[in-house]
Amino acid sequence: MSTFSGPPPLLDALTRLGARAGQRASHARGYCAVGHFAPHADIARFAASPLLGDGPLPATMRFSVGGGDPEASEKTRNLRGMALRLHSLHGAYDLVLVSEPIFFAATPVSYLSYLEAHAPDPRTGAADPQRIAAHQLRHPDTLRLPALLAAHAAPASYATTPYYSTHAFLFTGADGVARPARIVAEPAAGTCYLSAAQERELPHAFLEHEMDERLLQGPIRFQLHAQLPAPADPLDDPSMPWQGSARVPLGVLLISALADNSCDAMTFVPTRLPAGITATDDPMLRARSGVYASASLARRR
Numbered sequence: 139m140s141t142f143s144g145p146p147p148l149l150d151a152l153t154r155l156g157a158r159a160g161q162r163a164s165h166a167r168g169y170c171a172v173g174h175f176a177p178h179a180d181i182a183r184f185a186a187s188p189l190l191g192d193g194p195l196p197a198t199m200r201f202s203v204g205g206g207d208p209e210a211s212e213k214t215r216n217l218r219g220m221a222l223r224l225h226s227l228h229g230a231y232d233l234v235l236v237s238e239p240i241f242f243a244a245t246p247v248s249y250l251s252y253l254e255a256h257a258p259d260p261r262t263g264a265a266d267p268q269r270i271a272a273h274q275l276r277h278p279d280t281l282r283l284p285a286l287l288a289a290h291a292a293p294a295s296y297a298t299t300p301y302y303s304t305h306a307f308l309f310t311g312a313d314g315v316a317r318p319a320r321i322v323a324e325p326a327a328g329t330c331y332l333s334a335a336q337e338r339e340l341p342h343a344f345l346e347h348e349m350d351e352r353l354l355q356g357p358i359r360f361q362l363h364a365q366l367p368a369p370a371d372p373l374d375d376p377s378m379p380w381q382g383s384a385r386v387p388l389g390v391l392l393i394s395a396l397a398d399n400s401c402d403a404m405t406f407v408p409t410r411l412p413a414g415i416t417a418t419d420d421p422m423l424r425a426r427s428g429v430y431a432s433a434s435l436a437r438r439r
């Protein structure tokens with residue numbers, strides 16, 4: 139049982155990694171887009187949510203580069219984010235997804251240790267390798283995502299990477315049964331990372347222009363699926379990849395236009411869920427809702 143005392147230490151630790159006043163403490167570099175989500179015709183069998191029954195739903199999105207630096211290079215091999223709000227008269231549904239199937243840590247205690255170990259030492263201005271090594275011995279769960287990120291270059295476009303919830307959520311179907319699943323957004327354009335030449339030669343900022351050009355050819359499309367767990371897949375650990383291969387189609391997300399900084403003031407919260415979809419007991423998911431609320435207040439002060 140975790141004795142972790144709540145969100146402020148995680149927000150403080152993220153902020154110490156270099157967040158800027160008035161900006162997001164994580165995923166600071168980003169921009170907004172709009173479009174809509176067309177739920178699959180059979181969605182109520184898996185998720186009998188009145189919101190999803192409302193037909194095509196307007197969607198507001200924010201695409202982002204992980205980390206607290208609003209000037210971060212878009213060639214950096216770290217996470218990309220897609221945050222998405224679907225609205226209807228039945229409320230709102232936020233999906234806050236990243237470009238790898240797992241997240242940094244299994245628990246808030248482990249994530250806090252990871253963030254503290256990677257904070258710059260005030261004497262040297264750099265992270266202390268001995269501290270990182272000691273952290274890694276205590277929390278080997280935090281080795282998995284960095285290994286995945288190092289294994290390929292950054293996405294060539296926000297439209298050519300899949301995005302994942304990493305957490306499981308419970309979806310209640312028309313039969314009244316609640317089934318756990320993770321969410322996956324698959325790019326219709328396929329997955330494409332930067333080539334070695336692009337990694338060397340592209341400017342640090344290219345993603346917004348790339349998306350603008352791409353949208354001249356028509357909307358960008360993602361297929362959303364629910365990934366079902368295999369029997370041994372954990373429901374409460376976003377740092378573990380799932381083996382389950384069964385998928386339920388949820389619908390199609392279409393991105394039709396960029397929207398400047400219109401979403402900057404929004405706070406996407408992974409536990410803003412519509413009726414019919416509920417949070418699991420994943421302690422990382424539970425910790426996130428408090429952290430995002432505090433972070434949102436902090437950046438408005």
Ligand code: HEM
Nearest residue numbers: 148162163164165200219220221235236241303304429433
């Ligand atoms: C306990 C673990 C985590 C903490 C403490 C944390 C913290 C934060 C914070 C403070 C922000 C800025 C929020 C704001 O100012 O509006 C943020 C943004 C974000 N986080 Fe997390 N995060 C965690 C886990 C995750 C996970 C598991 C994912 C995805 C699966 C994720 C994806 C994102 C994305 C995409 C954004 C940008 C949202 C936007 O564009 O507004 N985070 N996170």
